[in-house]
Amino acid sequence: MSGAVIGVDTGGTFTDVTLYDPTSGRFLVAKTPSTPHDPSEGFGNGLAEVLALAGMEGGAVGRVLHGTTVATNLILEHKGPKAAMLVTSGFRYVLEIGRHDIPRRQNLFTYQKPPRPVPPEHIWEVGGRIDPDGREHEPLDETTLRQAAREIKAEGIGTVGIVLLHSYANATHEQRAAEILREEHPKVLISVSSEVLPVLREYERSVVTLLNAYVMPTVSSYVEKLEQRTTQRGIAAPLLLMKSSGGVASTRVIRRTPVETALSGPAAGIVGASFVAQQAGFSELITIDIGGTSADIALLRGGQPGLTTNGRIADWRVTLPMVDLTTIGAGGGSLARVSETGGLVVGPESAGAVPGPVCYRRGGTQPTVTDAHLVLGHLPERLLDGSFVLDKPAAYAAIEQRIAGPLGLGVEEAARGILDIINNTMQGAIRIVSVERGHDPKDFALVPFGGAGPLHGGALARLIGCATQLIPPTPGVLSALGLLASSLRAEFSRSCVQRRGRFDLEQIATLLAGLTRDAGAWLATEGVPEASRRLSWHASLRYEDQGSELTLPWAGTAADQAGLDATLTAFHAEHERLYSFRLDDVPVELVTLRVDAVGLLPALHLREIASGGSAEAAITQRQRIALASGMVEAPVYDRAKLGAGLELRGPCVITQLDATTLLLPGQVAAVHPSGAMVVREG
Numbered sequence: 001m002s003g004a005v006i007g008v009d010t011g012g013t014f015t016d017v018t019l020y021d022p023t024s025g026r027f028l029v030a031k032t033p034s035t036p037h038d039p040s041e042g043f044g045n046g047l048a049e050v051l052a053l054a055g056m057e058g059g060a061v062g063r064v065l066h067g068t069t070v071a072t073n074l075i076l077e078h079k080g081p082k083a084a085m086l087v088t089s090g091f092r093y094v095l096e097i098g099r100h101d102i103p104r105r106q107n108l109f110t111y112q113k114p115p116r117p118v119p120p121e122h123i124w125e126v127g128g129r130i131d132p133d134g135r136e137h138e139p140l141d142e143t144t145l146r147q148a149a150r151e152i153k154a155e156g157i158g159t160v161g162i163v164l165l166h167s168y169a170n171a172t173h174e175q176r177a178a179e180i181l182r183e184e185h186p187k188v189l190i191s192v193s194s195e196v197l198p199v200l201r202e203y204e205r206s207v208v209t210l211l212n213a214y215v216m217p218t219v220s221s222y223v224e225k226l227e228q229r230t231t232q233r234g235i236a237a238p239l240l241l242m243k244s245s246g247g248v249a250s251t252r253v254i255r256r257t258p259v260e261t262a263l264s265g266p267a268a269g270i271v272g273a274s275f276v277a278q279q280a281g282f283s284e285l286i287t288i289d290i291g292g293t294s295a296d297i298a299l300l301r302g303g304q305p306g307l308t309t310n311g312r313i314a315d316w317r318v319t320l321p322m323v324d325l326t327t328i329g330a331g332g333g334s335l336a337r338v339s340e341t342g343g344l345v346v347g348p349e350s351a352g353a354v355p356g357p358v359c360y361r362r363g364g365t366q367p368t369v370t371d372a373h374l375v376l377g378h379l380p381e382r383l384l385d386g387s388f389v390l391d392k393p394a395a396y397a398a399i400e401q402r403i404a405g406p407l408g409l410g411v412e413e414a415a416r417g418i419l420d421i422i423n424n425t426m427q428g429a430i431r432i433v434s435v436e437r438g439h440d441p442k443d444f445a446l447v448p449f450g451g452a453g454p455l456h457g458g459a460l461a462r463l464i465g466c467a468t469q470l471i472p473p474t475p476g477v478l479s480a481l482g483l484l485a486s487s488l489r490a491e492f493s494r495s496c497v498q499r500r501g502r503f504d505l506e507q508i509a510t511l512l513a514g515l516t517r518d519a520g521a522w523l524a525t526e527g528v529p530e531a532s533r534r535l536s537w538h539a540s541l542r543y544e545d546q547g548s549e550l551t552l553p554w555a556g557t558a559a560d561q562a563g564l565d566a567t568l569t570a571f572h573a574e575h576e577r578l579y580s581f582r583l584d585d586v587p588v589e590l591v592t593l594r595v596d597a598v599g600l601l602p603a604l605h606l607r608e609i610a611s612g613g614s615a616e617a618a619i620t621q622r623q624r625i626a627l628a629s630g631m632v633e634a635p636v637y638d639r640a641k642l643g644a645g646l647e648l649r650g651p652c653v654i655t656q657l658d659a660t661t662l663l664l665p666g667q668v669a670a671v672h673p674s675g676a677m678v679v680r681e682g
Contacts, residue, residue: 002602003062003237004054007483008046009268010039010068012352013292016477016658017046019054020484025607028053029477029657031384039070040222044229051233058234063601065483067242067268070222071215071261076314078117080214084157085123085206086148086177088165092123094206099317114315117214122157124148126164126177132200132497134169140176149184161191161213163206168198168495189216196257197320199592200495204319211316212259219258223251240488242268244322246305247489247598250526260320262313265479266296267323270305272482273447275604276472278303279674285470286434286444288426288460289478290452292333293350295426298325299433299444307491309540309551321491321594328429332370332452333357336399336418338406344414346421359395367402369422371395372415373455377625378653378662380636385657412626423456427463434464438577441465449475454661458650458679462664473675476658488526488599492518498590499544500568509559511593512537519597528599540592541571543583549591550574608673613643625651627665644673 007018017030030050035042043066051058074080087094095116102111126148127141152160160181167174171194178190191213193205223241230239240248244263254261266289273287283303289296298305306324310317329348333356336346346369355363357370373379374395381390396411404414434441446466448457457469472478492515498504516535523533537554555570556563568588576582618641625634632651639656647670648654650663654677661677663669669677 004056004060005063005065005484005602005604006047006050006061007065007268007480008043008067009265009477009480009483010034010042010066011265011291012036012069013356015042015046016480017050018474018477018480018484019050019056020604020606021054021056022602022605025605026054027606029474029480031477031658038225039068040225040229043226044232047229047233047235058230059236061235061237063237063240064230064235065240065242065248065486066226067264067479067483068222068261069265071219071258072263072265072313074215074218075211075262075316078115080117081159081217082155082157083118083122083159083161083210083213084152084155085118085210086126086145086160086162086164086181087123087206088129089125089127091163091165091202092120092125094163094202095123095210096120098203117210118161122155124152128164128173130164130166130170130173132166132169134166136170136172140173142176142180145177145180146184149181152181152188153185158187159189159191159213159217160185161193161206161209163193163202163209165202167194168200168205171198189213189220191216196259197493198495199319199493200497201319204317207316208259208318208320211262211313211318212257215258215262216255219261220255223255227251242483242486243489244311244318244320245307245489245491246271246323246486248483248486249488249490253490259318262318263311263322263325266298266325266327268482268486269296269449269479270298270300270323270325270482271486272478272480273449273472274300274303274305275482275485276478276674276676277445277447277470279606280470280672280676280678282445282468282470284444285447286430286441286464286466287447287449288430288453288456289450290426290448290456291331291450292356292452293329293331293352294327295330295429295450296325296327297426297429297433298323299437299439307551310548321493321596324433326429326432328425330422330425330429331450332368332373334369334422335366336368336372336403337366338403342407344403344407344417344421346418347425357395358398359390359392361391361394365398367395367398367418369418370452371398372418373662375399375415375626376412376419377623377634378455379660380621380623380653380655383660416626416628419456419459423459423463426456426460430460430464442467445470447472449478449659451476451659454654454659458662458664458667461679462681467681469679471661471669471677471679474656474658475661476656485604487601488523488528488597490519490522490597491594492522492597493592493594495592496590500588503564503590505559505561505564508564508590508593512554512559512595515593515595519595523597523599526599532600534598534600536596536598538594538596539567539590540594541568542589542591543575544587544589546589550578551592551594606674609644609671609675611644611673613641613646615642615646615648618642618646620655623653625653627651629665642671644671646671
């Protein structure tokens with residue numbers, strides 16, 4: 001693990017690359033166009049570009065880390081291969097039945113369930129049954145199983161998910177089913193629920209296992225191409241991929257459970273935000289990653305993102321541990337239009353990378369949020385160090401013709417309306433992760449990042465009441481930086497429903513010991529030395545007959561009565577904080593135990609920036625900015641020329657390779673030695 005570290009984050013438009021050389025302390029950033037037809041090509045181009053920028057050969061690289069949207073896109077676009085499922089007799093329609101809840105924004109009377117990735121005709125039932133306590137109630141029907149395997153092979157299906165009843169308590173039936181399936185269908189790719197998600201709830205376990213099978217062929221092929229690209233650049237270092245839980249794992253792990261990369265990019269961004277905030281002395285954070293199509297919002301306590309097992313990807317609830325974030329369709333490419341009722345609507349539809357905003361001159365005709373920023377003077381007319389020219393007259397004309405004219409507004413007024421709507425949409429999403437969970441935004445610093453994040457940070461901070469913003473040194477490539485700051489991570493879970501008064505401490509201790517052994521074995525396989533290993537215990541609890549659980553750290557160092565009592569006390573307190581009440585007289589159920597394993601990688605130590613200089617020397621030009629109070633002449637600063645300790649007062653625009661920052665009147669930005677900018681009011 002010695003040598004330079006490279007992080008590659010593949011986005012829809014650009015592939016962001018960062019390189020950190022621990023020997024010299026150098027930190028380099030590069031951007032190269034993404035290649036949607038083959039994302040590995042953009043990955044390889046990014047490696048070549050950053051190595052050339054560093055004047056370095058591939059042999060000097062110690063590890064390569066990657067964030068990818070391949071699994072996400074397969075799920076969102078329903079482009080996975082034809083797959084099959086093996087289930088216990090009587091469970092063929094587990095996916096079709098699903099759950100009876102309806103998404104909060106859907107109409108109760110018109111909502112229809114989305115098409116399932118696997119139809120019932122591709123689900124085979126197998127005799128045999130395991131009881132919830134792990135005892136075999138009925139032996140596995142191997143004859144039926146072999147016949148099903150032959151039929152799956154005859155159908156030309158090469159990917160299969162195996163989800164048998166209560167396999168989280170006893171996996172022998174699933175393991176034997178996988179053996180027989182491989183005997184009858186040697187080339188098949190298999191996803192086994194007891195390996196992917198050994199917890200209760202058949203529907204959720206089926207969904208995750210199936211999605212894992214659904215993305216397995218494509219992700220496996222993609223990982224193989226990535227390894228070829230690194231070899232072509234002379235890199236023999238380990239390749240690690242970011243997981244949805246905010247840690248990285250080897251390609252060996254990702255090939256087996258590729259669904260764990262479904263939130264790879266957003267997770268890396270949150271890790272990067274945590275790292276930057278810690279360098280500047282902040283730990284209570286609300287992060288918002290605003291790209292071209294979406295905005296991802298998360299809340300961090302003590303510098304650490306929360307993990308949830310109630311996450312969703314598109315229409316599917318994914319109960320794997322993943323960073324707790326909220327995603328909305330709001331970004332720089334969000335389309336603005338006049339509705340049939342005569343109102344102004346912004347998003348969630350997006351112009352995407354192609355055709356993109358009107359000002360990109362790639363064929364876009366509908367105005368976007370980026371076009372509104374350009375018309376108001378929030379953006380310079382040249383981006384990416386002057387290499388990307390924006391067409392301001394085209395953006396002005398589009399807003400005039402499609403928004404301002406129909407609504408009887410001036411162009412600047414219409415552009416401000418576009419931004420007001422998108423900012424209020426984002427404010428609502430921020431409230432979901434903060435106010436609706438018992439947190440006051442005033443107690444947190446807002447960290448806006450992504451290509452469009454720092455343009456909206458000032459307005460959002462005022463809307464939600466945050467007194468402080470933290471603008472990262474490289475906000476547009478923060479996900480790539482987060483890859484460099486990440487650690488190896490894996491989660492090991494088992495369900496064991498127990499009730500208060502009937503808690504079996506011996507079983508709890510046995511399960512935690514087994515999960516701890518599994519975690520230790522994984523860390524050993526990944527080559528993590530003892531001094532770099534970190535283990536933590538967690539328990540999912542609920543009141544009797546509740547439909548969902550709260551997951552909390554195990555409040556103790558041993559699986560004994562004292563640790564259990566302290567965990568129960570913490571559960572009551574957390575339930576009261578979240579829902580304003582507690583039920584001390586109602587039995588508490590222990591549902592699932594989890595052990596998190598972290599393997600610390602060599603730390604990232606970025607150089608502090610030099611102090612001194614003057615703000616005036618960093619001014620590259622002055623441009624007119626349209627504010628609600630009128631037009632003003634504002635300076636445009638080159639962020640690379642700003643030394644530590646300098647202060648900038650809004651209104652002004654601050655440019656850099658990967659993003660543009662807008663300071664509003666009354667806001668003051670202080671340049672921190674870490675390179676971040678701390679923005680406060682007046």
